[in-house]
Amino acid sequence: xxxxxxxxxxxxxGLKTVSLTERGGKVRTADFARPWAxxxxxxxxxxxxxxxxxxxxLRAVADRILAARAKGKPVIWxxxxxxIKCGLAPVLLDLMRRNLATAFAMNGSxxxxxxxxAVAGHTSEDVESVLPDGRFGSAEETGREWNRAMSAAMVGRxxxxxxxxxxxxxxxxxQYAESSILLQAWRARVPVTVHVAIGTDTPHTHPAxxxxxxGSATHYDFRLFCSxxxxxxxxxxxxxxxxxxxxxxxxxxxxxxxxxxxxxxxxFTTVNLDFIQHYRPRVNVxxxxxxxxxxxxxxxxxxxxxxIPLLAAILIEGAGREHAGNAPAGKTA
Numbered sequence: 001x002x003x004x005x006x007x008x009x010x011x012x013x014g015l016k017t018v019s020l021t022e023r024g025g026k027v028r029t030a031d032f033a034r035p036w037a038x039x040x041x042x043x044x045x046x047x048x049x050x051x052x053x054x055x056x057x058l059r060a061v062a063d064r065i066l067a068a069r070a071k072g073k074p075v076i077w078x079x080x081x082x083x084i085k086c087g088l089a090p091v092l093l094d095l096m097r098r099n100l101a102t103a104f105a106m107n108g109s110x111x112x113x114x115x116x117x118a119v120a121g122h123t124s125e126d127v128e129s130v131l132p133d134g135r136f137g138s139a140e141e142t143g144r145e146w147n148r149a150m151s152a153a154m155v156g157r158x159x160x161x162x163x164x165x166x167x168x169x170x171x172x173x174x175q176y177a178e179s180s181i182l183l184q185a186w187r188a189r190v191p192v193t194v195h196v197a198i199g200t201d202t203p204h205t206h207p208a209x210x211x212x213x214x215g216s217a218t219h220y221d222f223r224l225f226c227s228x229x230x231x232x233x234x235x236x237x238x239x240x241x242x243x244x245x246x247x248x249x250x251x252x253x254x255x256x257x258x259x260x261x262x263x264x265x266x267x268f269t270t271v272n273l274d275f276i277q278h279y280r281p282r283v284n285v286x287x288x289x290x291x292x293x294x295x296x297x298x299x300x301x302x303x304x305x306x307x308i309p310l311l312a313a314i315l316i317e318g319a320g321r322e323h324a325g326n327a328p329a330g331k332t333a
Contacts, residue, residue: 001023010147013305014332020099030051031050031051031052031054032050033048033050034047034048035047035048036048041317042313042314042317043314043317043318043321046058046314047064052224054300054301057298057299058300058310058311058314061269061271061298061300061311062267062299062311062314062315062318063318064237064269064271064296064298064321065100065237065269065315066315067118067235067319068235068236068237068269069099069100069319071232071235072239073232073235073236073268073289074085074102074103074228074231074232074234074236074237075100075101075102075180075229075236075237075239076101076102076104076105076228076229076232076236076237076238076239077095077101077103077104077105077239077241078104078105078106078238078239078240078241078243078247078250079104079105079106079107079110079240079241079242079243080106080107080109080110080241080242080245080246080247081106081107081108081109081110081112081113081242082098082242082243082304083110083241083242083308084106084110084113084114084117084123085113085123085124086182086303086304086305086308087151087305088246088304088308088309089114089179089180089181090178090179091308091309091312092104092181092308093181094158094312094316095111095312095315095316096184096185096188096190097188098294098315098316100312100315100316100319101190102190103190103191103192103193103203103228104161104181104185104190104191104192104211105192105193105194105195105221105225105228105247105250106161106181106192106193106194106195107195107196107197107243107247108194108195108196108197108201108218108246109198109200109201109244109319110172111146111160111161111164111182111194111196112142112146112193112201112202112203114164114180114181114182115142115145115146115164115167115168115180115182116139116142116254117176117179118168118172118173118176118177118179118180118182118183118261119141119142119145119168119172119173119176120141120173120176121173121175121176121179125137125139136202137202137205138202138205138206139202142202142203142206142239143202143203143205143206143208143209144206144209145167145171146164146166146203146206147203147206147208147209147210147213147214148208148329149163149164149166149167149217150163150210150213150214150216150217151210151213152166152167153213153216153217153220154210154212154216154217156214157220158217158220159193159217159218159220159221160193160194160196160214160217160218160220160221161182161185161186161191161192161193161221162186162192163217164182164186164192165182165183165185165186165187165192166186168180168182168183168186169183169186169187173223176201176234180327191224191228193221193222193224193225193228194217194221194271195218195221195222195225195244195246195247195250196214196217196218198211198214198215200246202267208228212232222250222253222254224230225250225254226254226257227259229251229254229255229258229265230258230263230265232265232268233263233264233265233266233267233268234266234267234268235267235268235269236268236269237268237270237271238251238268238269238270238271238285239271239273240268240270240271240272240273240274240281240285241273241274241304241308242273242300242304243281244276244278244280244281245278245280248272248280248281248284249280249283249284251284251285252284252285252288252289252290255289265293266293266294266295267293267294267295268289268292268295269295269296269297269298270286270289270295270296270297270298270300271285271297271298271300272285272286272297272300272328273287273300273302273304273308274301274313275302275303275304276301277299281299282299285297286298286299299315318332
């Protein structure tokens with residue numbers, strides 16, 4: 001024994017052991033992944049995933065969404081601007097048309113990127129190249145027309161999302177119109193709410209900006225969003241995709257507001273989907289809304305441009321199987 005430290009190593013002779021069979025284990029071969037058989041399609045691929053961790057979460061989220069729609073409950077997609085910049089509007093609009101997305105809520109940046117895509121077919125500046133001389137955020141058409149829509153909303157007493165959809169009905173280029181959530185949802189009478197934090201978005205610096213109009217339009221949308229959140233009660237699903245601060249805060253305030261008014265909103269599902277799991281989405285979306293209220297929150301980590309199309313494919317095939325299962329005998333669903 002070394003005497004350098006004056007402390008002998010512990011003697012393990014009397015340590016008690018248990019049999020491996022008695023101990024058991026959380027990971028079992030029954031939960032392992034299986035090789036995917038191509039002829040089984042997306043559903044077969046999902047079934048082939050291990051019944052462990054994120055794979056189980058992915059299945060659970062898809063099951064909750066499909067169960068919500070089968071029950072006639074809403075599936076609300078909240079999002080940040082990055083979801084739009086990743087080119088996912090066509091996927092989300094397809095879910096809307098399949099009745100797997102019943103409303104959308106976005107922060108200000110999401111509305112701006114969607115607006116620019118509808119008008120010009122492109123968005124997202126090279127910030128590093130234009131920030132040094134102050135040209136960042138100074139696009140004339142975006143600032144002028146986005147703010148004009150806010151002013152129209154204040155005069156007409158409606159919300160920012162509706163105002164932008166109305167505006168794009170006139171401004172969108174025909175070849176880009178199909179890629180706009182704001183426009184296509186407005187045409188389909190599917191609610192879109194826009195939640196603006198003044199000072200965070202480029203149109204706020206434009207000379208046409210009217211702070212009263214922006215505040216009026218986004219406050220109307222907050223109240224509309226509260227009504228949407230109330231409808232989540234007993235089986236609905238709220239998805240927060242790619243918003244680390246604004247939408248998680250808006251969602252939690254809406255939940256509290258609805259409950260404060262004496263309405264019940266509980267026993268629903270929340271999902272945070274992002275490539276990094278942040279504090280606010282975890283506590284404000286996944287955890288706090290379910291305290292003493294039932295329901296469950298889930299976290300899915302991955303890049304939007306992969307995870308959202310993947311989830312959409314699972315939902316579409318799952319909805320098709322349910323429809324086939326409910327088809328009358330002798331008929332093809």
